[in-house]
Amino acid sequence: MPSAAVVGGGPVGCLAALGLAHRGFAVTIYESRPAPISSSNGSAAGPSGSTARARSINLAISTRGISGLRAVAPALPGKMDLADMVLDGAVPMRARMIHTGHEQNSQAYSADGECINSVSRTHLNDLLLQQAESHPSVTVCYGHRLKRADFDKGEKARKGKAPADAEGECELMFGVDGQESPSVVSADLVLGCDGINSAVRDQLARTISFDFARSYIDSLYVELSMPAKLDAAGQPDFALDPHHLHIWPRHDYMLIALPNPDHTFTCTLFAPAGIFEEHLSGREKTLAFFEDKFPDALPLMGRDAVARDIAERRPSPLASVRCRPYHYKGRVLLLGDSSHAMLPFYGQGLNCGFEDVRVLLELIDRHAEEEEMPRPTAPAPTSRTHSRSDSGVSMSSRAPSPRALKPHAVSGAHPSTQ
Numbered sequence: 275m276p277s278a279a280v281v282g283g284g285p286v287g288c289l290a291a292l293g294l295a296h297r298g299f300a301v302t303i304y305e306s307r308p309a310p311i312s313s314s315n316g317s318a319a320g321p322s323g324s325t326a327r328a329r330s331i332n333l334a335i336s337t338r339g340i341s342g343l344r345a346v347a348p349a350l351p352g353k354m355d356l357a358d359m360v361l362d363g364a365v366p367m368r369a370r371m372i373h374t375g376h377e378q379n380s381q382a383y384s385a386d387g388e389c390i391n392s393v394s395r396t397h398l399n400d401l402l403l404q405q406a407e408s409h410p411s412v413t414v415c416y417g418h419r420l421k422r423a424d425f426d427k428g429e430k431a432r433k434g435k436a437p438a439d440a441e442g443e444c445e446l447m448f449g450v451d452g453q454e455s456p457s458v459v460s461a462d463l464v465l466g467c468d469g470i471n472s473a474v475r476d477q478l479a480r481t482i483s484f485d486f487a488r489s490y491i492d493s494l495y496v497e498l499s500m501p502a503k504l505d506a507a508g509q510p511d512f513a514l515d516p517h518h519l520h521i522w523p524r525h526d527y528m529l530i531a532l533p534n535p536d537h538t539f540t541c542t543l544f545a546p547a548g549i550f551e552e553h554l555s556g557r558e559k560t561l562a563f564f565e566d567k568f569p570d571a572l573p574l575m576g577r578d579a580v581a582r583d584i585a586e587r588r589p590s591p592l593a594s595v596r597c598r599p600y601h602y603k604g605r606v607l608l609l610g611d612s613s614h615a616m617l618p619f620y621g622q623g624l625n626c627g628f629e630d631v632r633v634l635l636e637l638i639d640r641h642a643e644e645e646e647m648p649r650p651t652a653p654a655p656t657s658r659t660h661s662r663s664d665s666g667v668s669m670s671s672r673a674p675s676p677r678a679l680k681p682h683a684v685s686g687a688h689p690s691t692q
């Protein structure tokens with residue numbers, strides 16, 4: 275059974291791990307954060323029980339991301355698939371609501387009623403981690419931070435240039451929480467899903483000529499919240515229309531609010547560093563700023579909560595990443611933010627990461643099918659002799675495929691790979 279090491283147990287890493295596990299890989303996810311309390315195999319973490327508490331942002335998931343969730347495995351009759359589970363904890367947003375200060379303008383996303391879906395990143399990550407942990411072919415190792423990697427270990431061993439002590443093509447070294455000595459593991463395939471500061475990407479840059487750029491913008495962001503209000507019957511209700519992504523645009527800064535199933539909204543303030551320094555330092559200044567710029571939002575968010583959260587939470591930076599190539603020799607691949615982190619204003623970072631997973635799984639399925647087809651006895655057509663597909667995965671029917679990307683078929687009925 276080919277082995278895959280997925281570095282990073284964020285949403286993209288978990289989805290990729292599940293997709294590979296369904297295709298016959300033995301997958302291990304290595305996540306640097308500690309295990310959640312609820313984890314079946316982990317040590318205790320923070321009181322939240324979540325591994326993703328540090329980033330309590332809400333994400334808008336569109337069809338692009340949902341297609342990635344559906345690509346993992348065919349839905350079983352009468353059972354929810356991954357996409358259904360995620361959408362079950364999401365709130366559909368049919369339009370954006372622009373708050374100008376004097377009025378609200380609703381702008382539909384689609385003439386046909388299509389929507390994007392608001393989901394908490396914490397909820398999404400926890401759900402995917404739980405699914406990964408309960409899959410028999412996936413092991414999740416928390417508290418493991420990638421330090422070094424040798425992506426040519428197997429090749430070197432075959433040439434007698436390294437001890438043949440590893441079983442896989444790549445060797446990875448992790449620092450482990452609470453352990454003095456590092457953990458050294460091997461794997462046939464390595465997926466770098468370790469986000470914007472990817473260590474897999476750093477190791478790749480030490481291995482090959484590699485173009486890389488990370489660009490920060492002047493704006494920072496901070497998470498705020500808007501509680502539920504009580505309706506006439508004393509039941510919790512949304513303070514604003516829940517089927518909108520609410521935006522308070524103010525030239526070079528803005529406030530947004532995305533709904534949650536518990537009738538609250540998660541709000542995010544994006545602003546240049548200068549605004550935080552000048553106008554958001556201290557209770558009086560903060561409240562004066564919100565009263566002036568977001569007068570309709572402040573009472574709904576609560577004056578004390580806004581002043582407290584702005585004082586206590588350190589604003590986070592915003593950056594994008596570009597790199598090239600994304601892969602190495604069919605056995606190392608960067609997915610999600612590690613390869614193309616983008617600014618959140620597009621609402622596409624996670625959607626693109628899930629799309630990466632869909633495309634990878636489709637290519638694996640396509641090549642598995644090709645390998646099942648009978649080989650021609652006549653000389654192979656020239657179109658089959660090229661060795662690169664759009665993913666960099668070998669398509670040649672003459673040269674052997676990279677060992678890592680020859681998975682067993684889901685059914686197990688894949689003679690060429692058993």
Ligand code: FAD
Nearest residue numbers: 282284286306334420468469610611618621622623624625
């Ligand atoms: P991450 O979520 O960063 O996960 C990486 C994982 O790797 C983490 O769990 C981390 O702990 C682990 N890790 C890191 N280093 C190591 C290491 N050395 N060893 C082991 N593990 C490691 N996208 C959308 O599609 N729609 C939106 O509406 C949207 N809104 C956003 C709003 C904001 C404010 C921000 C900041 C982003 C938004 N995004 C949105 C982008 C989205 O959050 C990211 O694209 C997405 O989280 C990327 O997922 P990932 O799994 O690739 O990386």
